[in-house]
Amino acid sequence: MKKQKSFTYPIIFMTVVTAFFVSILSTFSQATKDTIAFNNESELRYKILYIFDILPESKNPKDIEKVFNERVEERLAGRKNIYVLMDGEKEVSYAVPVEGPGLWGTISGYVGLNEDFSTITGIDFVKQSETPGLGGRISEESYKEQFRGIDISNSQDGKFIVSSPQSGSNVDAIAGATQTSSAVEKLINEDLNDFFDELEVKQ
Amino acid sequence: MSLKKDAKKIFKKGILYDNPILVQVIGICSALAVTNRMMNSLIMGIALSFVTAFSSMTVSLLKSRTPRHIRMMVQVLIISAYVIIVDIFLKAYMPDMSKALGPYVGLIITNCIIMGRAEGFAQSNPPVLSLLDGLSSGFGYTLVLLSISLVREILGFGTVFGVDVMPQSFTKWTLMVMPPSAFFILALIMWAAYNLRIKKEKEGVEKK
Numbered sequence: 001m002k003k004q005k006s007f008t009y010p011i012i013f014m015t016v017v018t019a020f021f022v023s024i025l026s027t028f029s030q031a032t033k034d035t036i037a038f039n040n041e042s043e044l045r046y047k048i049l050y051i052f053d054i055l056p057e058s059k060n061p062k063d064i065e066k067v068f069n070e071r072v073e074e075r076l077a078g079r080k081n082i083y084v085l086m087d088g089e090k091e092v093s094y095a096v097p098v099e100g101p102g103l104w105g106t107i108s109g110y111v112g113l114n115e116d117f118s119t120i121t122g123i124d125f126v127k128q129s130e131t132p133g134l135g136g137r138i139s140e141e142s143y144k145e146q147f148r149g150i151d152i153s154n155s156q157d158g159k160f161i162v163s164s165p166q167s168g169s170n171v172d173a174i175a176g177a178t179q180t181s182s183a184v185e186k187l188i189n190e191d192l193n194d195f196f197d198e199l200e201v202k203q
Numbered sequence: 204m205s206l207k208k209d210a211k212k213i214f215k216k217g218i219l220y221d222n223p224i225l226v227q228v229i230g231i232c233s234a235l236a237v238t239n240r241m242m243n244s245l246i247m248g249i250a251l252s253f254v255t256a257f258s259s260m261t262v263s264l265l266k267s268r269t270p271r272h273i274r275m276m277v278q279v280l281i282i283s284a285y286v287i288i289v290d291i292f293l294k295a296y297m298p299d300m301s302k303a304l305g306p307y308v309g310l311i312i313t314n315c316i317i318m319g320r321a322e323g324f325a326q327s328n329p330p331v332l333s334l335l336d337g338l339s340s341g342f343g344y345t346l347v348l349l350s351i352s353l354v355r356e357i358l359g360f361g362t363v364f365g366v367d368v369m370p371q372s373f374t375k376w377t378l379m380v381m382p383p384s385a386f387f388i389l390a391l392i393m394w395a396a397y398n399l400r401i402k403k404e405k406e407g408v409e410k411k
Contacts (some may be wrong), residue, residue: 010270010272012214013268013269013270013273013277014273014276014277014280016280017265017280018280021280021281021284023289024284024288025284025287028288028291029287029291030295032291032292032295034296035295036291036295036298039294039295039298040298043298052259127296129305131380132239132380133239133359133360133375133377133380133381134377134380134381176377203303203392
């Protein structure tokens with residue numbers, strides 16, 4: 001017991017214990033690193049395919065990877081990394097990243113556009129921390145499906161998405177989650193405007 | 204034989220008489236946060252039971268070698284190591300669950316139950332008993348979480364473990380989805396448990 005009162009023993013003890021646990025943790029983390037990276041990638045792939053509405057029947061990550069690699073290309077457009085859906089040599093549609101503040105935290109996702117940017121083909125969210133059951137329902141099918149085939153060629157003042165109850169709305173807001181609904185509307189409109197502005201300068 | 208007896212006593216204590224949430228009222232932050240769906244509660248409970256059991260065991264194994272004045276440091280180190288293991292495991296093999304629980308997995312480190320068991324039991328008991336003690340406290344925690352989430356999920360989503368149980372016409376209670384509802388339900392469960400305990404104690408006195 002005497003040695004436990006000494007100055008050096010606690011330091012040595014702590015060092016040994018720490019080294020022991022750190023080595024276990026790093027081994028474990030190293031062993032699962034690839035699985036975790038694959039999980040994250042396949043989640044993004046799944047969402048991009050969902051936006052393009054070409055999800056394969058099976059939800060197996062391997063099948064999704066196959067379809068993704070066959071038909072989707074990643075590309076830099078302006079300052080944004082976009083995904084392009086290819087049909088042979090032809091570009092069919094684009095998935096453009098959008099991001100903005102929600103009620104509790106940043107909402108980020110992708111918006112699908114057809115080849116001449118006249119129609120929104122779909123939407124999915126990569127990250128959102130809205131209230132579960134309320135604003136969090138933006139991740140549910142019933143909300144996201146509303147964004148299929150919205151014609152934006154006649155939109156005025158860059159208002160592509162108009163949430164109800166505003167007049168001329170093309171998307172129903174979520175009841176009880178007004179702030180989230182208008183946040184989604186705002187971040188899509190702003191980022192799409194930026195995207196179009198940037199491309200027109202470049203073209 | 205005596206181990207079996209001890210184990211029985213420990214489990215009764217952890218789940219009933221010393222239930223960490225209902226009686227000791229510790230670790231309720233996560234009980235409020237992750238109980239909106241039963242699946243979340245179940246995984247959270249399993250994760251916490253695992254961490255409590257193994258950290259108690261490890262603390263107990265090291266107790267005779269640990270200098271007393273740095274024991275807290277050692278305990279936190281041990282607990283965080285196990286929590287990180289759980290976190291990595293969920294990320295690798297249950298990515299959906301890991302997303303649903305979000306930061307709360309990492310926050311298991313700060314759950315008072317684990318530290319409480321390490322300090323209050325593992326520090327002065329042998330490893331196997333400490334392991335069982337950790338498990339029993341974890342189960343006690345899990346049971347309470349499950350009962351809170353049962354009410355919240357049925358009224359808030361109309362489902363149990365994601366399976367629809369309520370008729371289509373049922374109006375979902377938005378309040379039940381939000382954390383404040385857990386306060387009401389937890390208080391009601393505590394109240395019921397407290398009354399039961401008082402009744403039991405009275406009966407015990409009368410018998411004597």
